[in-house]
Amino acid sequence: MNTEEIFNLFLLISALHGFLFCFVILFSKNGREKSMLFINLLVLIISLNNMQSWILAKNFFIEYFFLDYIHIPWHFLIAPFFYMFLIHYLEIEKRSKNLLKIILPVFVLIITIRIGFVSFFSDKNTTDVAYLFEKYTSFEEIFSLIVSLIIFGYSFKILSKKEKLFIKILSYDNLKWIYTFFKLGLLTYIFWIIALAITVALDFKEFIYSYYPLRVLTTVLIYWIGYQALLQLRLLKERKDLRKQLNFAPITDANNIIKEEKDADKKIVFDKIQSTIQEKKLFIEPKLNAEFLANEVDISSTKLSTIIKLFTDKNFNDYINEFRIDLAKELLAHPEYKNYTITSIGLESGFNSKSTFYSTFKKHTGVTPAQYQKSLNR
Known part of the structure; x- marks a missing residue:
């Protein structure tokens, strides 16, 4: 031929x-x-x-x-x-x-x-x-x-x-x-x-x-x-369906939050960081960075990173990824989402790509998302 x-x-x-x-x-x-x-x-x-x-x-x-x-x-x-x-x-x-x-x-x-x-x-x-x-x-x-x-x-x-x-x-x-x-x-x-x-x-x-x-x-x-x-x-x-059902709110303007007193002690500031992330589900935004979060709680990004390191012994990315992994595990275990693709769950949890989700998930849990989901069905 x-x-x-x-x-x-x-x-x-x-x-x-x-x-x-x-x-x-x-x-x-x-x-x-x-x-x-x-x-x-x-x-x-x-x-x-x-x-x-x-x-x-x-x-x-x-x-x-x-x-x-x-x-x-x-x-x-x-x-x-x-x-x-x-x-x-x-x-x-x-x-x-x-x-x-x-x-x-x-x-x-x-x-x-x-x-x-x-x-x-x-x-x-x-x-x-x-x-x-x-x-x-x-x-x-x-x-x-x-x-x-x-x-x-x-x-x-x-x-x-x-x-x-x-x-x-x-x-x-x-x-x-x-x-x-x-x-x-x-x-x-x-x-x-x-x-x-x-x-x-x-x-x-x-x-x-x-x-x-x-x-x-x-x-x-x-x-x-x-x-x-x-x-x-x-x-x-x-992802739209997941966000709608879980009532996730998008990142809002920093001017809409109540400012924490600048002289608050470190524990109060850390609690504020935790509650802001959890209440607003900021971690689902792949582009979330230390500068934005610092602005949300009215401190410098340097101080924010220092406080996170002090109370968690983790850098900013690892700290935020813990929230994302927890959400991903929750969604993977939820029977209502068992027919959803693992990729859409990972992306909606805040990761910017399938590969990043898989590697980070395995780093934090020791298994891949697929293996984790499979273990729940045994």
Whole structure:
């Protein structure tokens, strides 16, 4: 089996996998969520693009001029659908632009122009048709690339520069997985630019090999974010449910608490630290630091760390993690949450990642969260 045959097999398998993914998610518990709907559309258009590429590579329409040259530019919709997923996942769609209102009419116009282009040459008996078609397709693709880069950059600007719009989501998800997607997405655009540059350098003669890495990377990336979004959406819903049922309050403004007298003795200050953390459940916030807690009890961060060390013989992080571990153990033991993922319980207990939760839990208890939960069911 040569390279082309392997690549064509990849296109077929990935397309079928994508269709199956879309079907399963559509009828799943979270399939009707707006953010998941746009991820599903993202996977669907990549699947359609791969199926189209496979059909054309197999020359199924070689005897039908019109069908052989009508290629739907599905790639034009990738960035817009990702943008729509992003604003819905961050729950800022009402304060963001609906780019689909602009993109979809342009997409229809591109298809209309392509149909007109093919119709014009359908009755022409000329050897230049293939060359003209490849040249037109490349210009169309360059336009798609420019639009995609603009939307991609705008999406990243929202994620990195407008955190004040989605503070609520940040209390549940640090969004590292979306930042990872942007890094890989940038690599994908570099491959796309290289493939187009090769096509132009070869005077628009077909050079399909330059697109092999691009299509493989794009497919893997889109399916990866599909599964990641499904997982993160489940974690998000579970954590919201946990917080609602346990009546956790978010960190409030430091100006709303009663200040302790600055001349109070160390034991009173330590008791104040303990009660503030417990009453406000401050430890469930992954970004909690000594400076914030010190401000809550109206002392310096240095004094706070000194007092914690004096009464617990622990540094700030170990001290706070004890509260998180206690909560995690309580949730893991609670029968009402036995079907919740261990990851969502760990994140809702205040840890910023699954790996940190597992390592810290084992450090404090000697067993992993899974082993601890299993021991309770014996």
